Each structure stands twice: as C-alpha cells, then as structure tokens.
Amino acid sequence: MGDKKEFRRGLADAIPVCLGYIAVSFAFGIQASEAGLSVFQAALMSISNVTSAGQFSSLDVIKNNASYAEMMLLQFVVNIRYMLMSTALSQKLAPEEKTISRCLVAYGVTDEIFGLSVTRKGRLHPAYSYGLIICSVFGWVLGTFMGAFAGNIMPQRLISALGLAIYGMFLAIIIPEASDNRAVMGVVIGAMALSCMFTYAPVLCGISSGFRIIIVTVVIACLAAVIAPRSEEETADA
Template identity: 30%
Template sequence: MNNAISIDQKTESHFKKGLKIGIPVSIGYIPIAIAFGLLAKSAQVPDIVTLMMSLMIFAGASQFIGINLMAAGVAYWEIVFTTFLLNVRHFLMTASLSQRLPKKTSKKVLAILSFGVTDETFSVASTQQEKELRPTFLLGLNSITFVSWNIGTWIGVFIAVGLPTSIQSSMGIALYSMFIGLLVPSLKKSKETIVVVSIALFVSSLFYWVVPYVIQLSSGMQIICTTVIAASIGALMFPKEEMK
C-alpha cells in the first residue's frame, strides 16, 4: 500500500514539474495563437475549422501555412503535402526524446506524448539534466502548452478582433522572443549546446545564402537538412552513453 502511494506521489511530482517548466512556453504560445486566430479570421476561414486545427493539429507553423494556402485557393492535397514536409522534423525530435524515456514505455503512451511535441517543448525537454525523462513529466509539459495554444486560438477568433492593428501585428514577434528565452539559459549551462547551435547557424546560413545558387529548396526542407546535419555532427562530437 505504501509503495503504491509512493509511486503515485512520484508520478504526480513529475507531472507537476512538467507543468511548471512548461509555463514560460505556454505564456509565449498565447500571443502566437492569438495571431493565428486573427489570421484565420481575416482569411474568412470558418471558426470551427480554425478551432479544430488547433485542437487536432497543434503545429503552429503548419497551421499558419495552412491558413495562407487556404486563402490562396491551393488544392487540399498540396496543403497536406506542404505541411507534411514542414513537419518531417517531428520524426527526428520524437525519435530523439524516445531514447531518453524508459524502455518499458508502451507504444500507446509514446503516441500520446508524440502528439504534444513541438519545437519549443522539444527544446525544453532535451535540455533537461536528467539522463532519463519520465513520461509523466513530458505529459505535464505537453499538456500545459496544448491548453494555452487552444486558449490563445479562442481569444484570437472571438475576442482579439477588436484590438488595434498595431497590437495585432506585433504578436508575431513573440515566437522569436520565446526561442531566445529558451535558448540562452541552455547556452550558459552547456558547451555542447553552444557548439551545436553554432553549427546549425552556420549550416542554415549556407542554405539561405549559398545553396539557392545551386538548387532551390523549400524552407521546410532547409529546416530538415539543417537539423539532420547539425544533430549528426553534434552526435559525432559529443557521443552519449546508451541508457540501460
């Protein structure tokens, strides 16, 4: 009986830790989600479609691109294909996080956790000091960001339409501010992070300034290639012992 209570307390503790660590990300998500709701409203996308996108897709970049493509009258299959390419990086992120979860974690739990992984939650989770991440920790982290994204979408669709245009347009900068806020503390703590980020910046610059003269790649493919190259070099330079 005592063992069961102890396990429950540990589970609750890990979940609460995920919620607590996810607060800065969730705060940053709200203005971005509001901006998404406003964009969808201005594009005359039905409210139910906008709300269901945040509820079922939960991928900010894909949702913004999807709205723009809808407004441009692009065929549905092209929207699906474009957003698929943009989100291929999620295979890499979830595969990386799965290596730090207990081996006994069921596939159902992995599927639930993978749905909530975003660029920001991945950044937060992957920079945790613990070798092994608890599924309940990731669940707490993903849950608070998912809820805040949907709350922001509702605000954007039903409330924020009356805000001044200058305030509406300024919300997009929140994404960049949040990334900087997540990145800087990690740079202070980890030499490896500094090196990998520097490699990613260099590779991304090459794709932006040099590669277009040789071959045209979509922004989604540039992100994927940059991620793979920087992560591969980082893995070779800083190998980690496999967890048992």
C-alpha cells in the first residue's frame, strides 16, 4: 500500500511548481480577460488544457476570430513536445499499468510535471503523478481565476510588468539547455531571428502570429534535426 505515500510525496514535490504556476497563470488570467474571456471561461481553459504556451498563444487566435483549423494546428505544433514527454513517460510506467491510469497520467504532462516525474528513480507510480498533478493544477487554476477576476482592478503598472512573466518563464526553460548545448543555442537564436523576420518584414508580417510560430518551429527544428541529429546516447537519455 505505497499509494498513499507516493501521492503525498507527489503533492509535496509539486509545491514549487504550484507557486510558479500561480504567478504565470495570474498573468494568463489578465491577458485572457483582456482578450474577452470571462472569468469562468479562463478558468475552464486552464483546467481543461493545463498548457502555458498553448493557452497564451490561443488568445491571439481567439482575438483574431481565426478558424478552428488554425487553432488545432497551432495547439498541435505548440504542444507537440508533450508527445516526446509522454513517450518517455510510457517507458517509465510499468508495462502492466492499466489504460485508465495511463489516461489520467496523460492529463498532467507539462514541462514541469514531466521534469519531476522523469527524474524520479525507478518506475513511475501513477499515485505519485496524481499528487504532482493535483497540486500543480490547483495553482494553475487558482492563478488564472485570480488574474481574470482581479486583473481588472489591478494598477496598470503592475499589469504591464506581469506581461513579462510568461516570457521570463519561457527563457528559464530554454536558456539553461541552450547554454550547455550549441545545437540548442543555434535553434534558439535561429528561431528568434526567423520570428523577427516574420514579424517585421513586408508581406511576411501579414501572416498571423499562430502560423508564424508553426512555420518557424517546423523550419528550425527540421533544419536542426538534419544539421545536428542527436546521437544514439543522447536520445537514450531523453
């Protein structure tokens, strides 16, 4: 009966993630209400999606009243990294783990929860994942609710400053790996440069921000996979 212990351990391990999520989803809540979502809609999006990059990028699509197809494609490309993480986690679960457990663990595959799950020694216990997920998602939804609810009465200076929160978090995810790995650094610089070109160059700037991210990602990641393919040992660690 290690389930209870694993669950509690998961809850405790996810406390820093929970706090980080509150800060970032607070910023999301503010932006969501600026994009025209109600408090309920913002919270509903957070509890049903649990994906920072996906949710932030979706606001542009919603504001521009773009097609559902564009939304699907954007979410697919922005979140495709979860496929790699889920694949890695599938190797970490016991092969006889039930499908229902796998479906529940899948709900909470985020960068941070994945990081905590995959660095645990031995097999991944679903109860541990449930602890991580409940604690983290609680913070994610609470922050969204507060941001969407109280964001409107917050001083403009504070809202302006919080606008940087999500980008700070993105940089904190990509830069440490980039500083250790030259290929990743090339990907980061290349993607930023190409994204600039698509934002400011004539004609290209007419492309919506959603498709801009999709195009930049596919082009740069393909180039990197061709120029600097991962070696067998490197991919074995992933």
